[in-house]
Amino acid sequence: MVYGNVLVIGNSGVGKSTLINAVLGEDKARTGGGSSGVTKDIDVLVSTDNKVPFRVIDTIGFEPSLVKRYKAIGKVKKWSRDAAKDGDPDTDINVIWFCVEGTSKKLFPQAIQALSDATKLWESVPVIVVITKSYSQTERDENIKTVQNAFAMQKKYSKNLKEIIPVVAEQYRINDTVIVPPDGIDELIDATNRLMPEGKMAAEKDVAAFKLRRKRAMANGLIGTFTTAGATVGAFPMPVADAVVLSTLEATEVNALASVYEIRHDENSKEFLSTIIEMGTVSIAARAAISAIKAIPGINIAASVLDAIIAGSFVAAIGQASAFAFEQVYLGEKTLDDLDWLRKLFESELSNDFVDKAGSIVKQVSEGGAPKNVSGMISELVKVAFAQK
Ligand SMILES: Nc1nc2c(ncn2[C@@H]2O[C@H](COP(=O)(O)OP(=O)(O)O)[C@@H](O)[C@H]2O)c(=O)[nH]1
Ligand SMILES: [Mg+2]
Numbered sequence: 001m002v003y004g005n006v007l008v009i010g011n012s013g014v015g016k017s018t019l020i021n022a023v024l025g026e027d028k029a030r031t032g033g034g035s036s037g038v039t040k041d042i043d044v045l046v047s048t049d050n051k052v053p054f055r056v057i058d059t060i061g062f063e064p065s066l067v068k069r070y071k072a073i074g075k076v077k078k079w080s081r082d083a084a085k086d087g088d089p090d091t092d093i094n095v096i097w098f099c100v101e102g103t104s105k106k107l108f109p110q111a112i113q114a115l116s117d118a119t120k121l122w123e124s125v126p127v128i129v130v131i132t133k134s135y136s137q138t139e140r141d142e143n144i145k146t147v148q149n150a151f152a153m154q155k156k157y158s159k160n161l162k163e164i165i166p167v168v169a170e171q172y173r174i175n176d177t178v179i180v181p182p183d184g185i186d187e188l189i190d191a192t193n194r195l196m197p198e199g200k201m202a203a204e205k206d207v208a209a210f211k212l213r214r215k216r217a218m219a220n221g222l223i224g225t226f227t228t229a230g231a232t233v234g235a236f237p238m239p240v241a242d243a244v245v246l247s248t249l250e251a252t253e254v255n256a257l258a259s260v261y262e263i264r265h266d267e268n269s270k271e272f273l274s275t276i277i278e279m280g281t282v283s284i285a286a287r288a289a290i291s292a293i294k295a296i297p298g299i300n301i302a303a304s305v306l307d308a309i310i311a312g313s314f315v316a317a318i319g320q321a322s323a324f325a326f327e328q329v330y331l332g333e334k335t336l337d338d339l340d341w342l343r344k345l346f347e348s349e350l351s352n353d354f355v356d357k358a359g360s361i362v363k364q365v366s367e368g369g370a371p372k373n374v375s376g377m378i379s380e381l382v383k384v385a386f387a388q389k
Pocket of ligand 1: 010011012013014015016017018019030031132133167168169170171172173
């Protein structure tokens with residue numbers, strides 16, 4: 001059984017593939033440069049019969065040329081995005097081996113910078129720095145210190161550095177009589193196994209954070225679209241009463257946001273969803289907010305403009321408050337039974353703060369004279385005023 005994945009990165013030619021073969025105990029990875037020896041994109045490697053209990057992912061090198069390096073980083077990022085999207089725990093990265101070449105310690109700081117850029121998605125995954133080709137015993141301490149210093153300069157990332165292990169993956173012949181034997185491979189396997197449980201939890205945390213960021217981005221996109229639609233409904237007289245069109249729009253918005261946060265329509269969610277719609281459209285809080293905005297002294301704008309601002313603001317505020325409520329349920333902080341909490345949330349979202357924001361848009365538009373593209377301009381103002389901080 002394999003129970004984790006190790007991502008191996010480092011400049012090309014540092015000895016990643018040779019290292020992987022030494023760890024797996026067989027020649028699985030292509031080595032040695034030249035067109036046949038270069039790993040293309042990404043290779044996912046396992047030992048025969050899974051003797052080594054983790055998968056190793058060999059990557060193309062991080063070339064010294066910037067363009068090529070960004071390409072390599074892009075491949076790693078794409079792989080990580082796809083893996084996270086699949087939601088398959090077996091495609092998480094649990095430990096990262098970052099390979100630097102023992103014979104070129106001047107390049108360590110630059111190489112370690114590239115590592116942090118390429119592995120942002122796995123911001124909590126443990127890192128082992130592998131110093132490859134550590135043929136010279138006397139340079140090992142100096143090399144370890146250089147790695148530590150390079151990490152110390154990266155405040156955010158330094159907590160991920162768990163081990164620095166010098167290795168010789170294949171025996172190295174210095175001259176006829178001096179041969180450096182393989183070294184450090186067992187230590188690397190042991191350290192990787194030891195870090196695996198921590199790496200599993202870190203990967204779960206990072207994937208959860210990634211999914212939440214995507215949900216927030218999707219929710220914000222939806223709220224923006226519905227806000228524009230709301231301002232448009234408010235700005236132009238409709239054959240049907242605006243209130244009817246708006247509450248339909250708001251209900252559609254709330255349902256779309258619910259599905260972003262994986263809240264399904266069923267008996268459990270029914271009351272939660274209807275409470276949101278009710279609070280957002282017919283509640284005392286909502287009515288009070290509308291009267292308060294209409295009563296702002298000294299406003300000098302057409303009724304349709306005022307309606308557009310109010311309608312857009314409601315759609316934006318309901319969207320933001322629902323997205324917040326759904327997120328709390330999604331994260332397990334609240335349940336679909338917490339209706340009192342939900343009512344209070346909407347009451348507060350549609351009270352003073354709401355009137356302040358919508359009121360300031362009213363004043364801005366009133367002072368600026370009648371805008372040409374009423375709904376477009378208003379929806380932009382509303383989006384800015386109600387954007388989630
Ligand atoms: N003797 C010896 N050669 C090594 C070692 N590590 C890498 N090499 C050599 O360095 C070259 C590049 O290694 P490779 O694994 O293909 O690097 P990669 O591009 O990072 O995958 C090859 O010629 C390897 O044989 C080692 O530990 N010992
Ligand atoms: Mg290689």
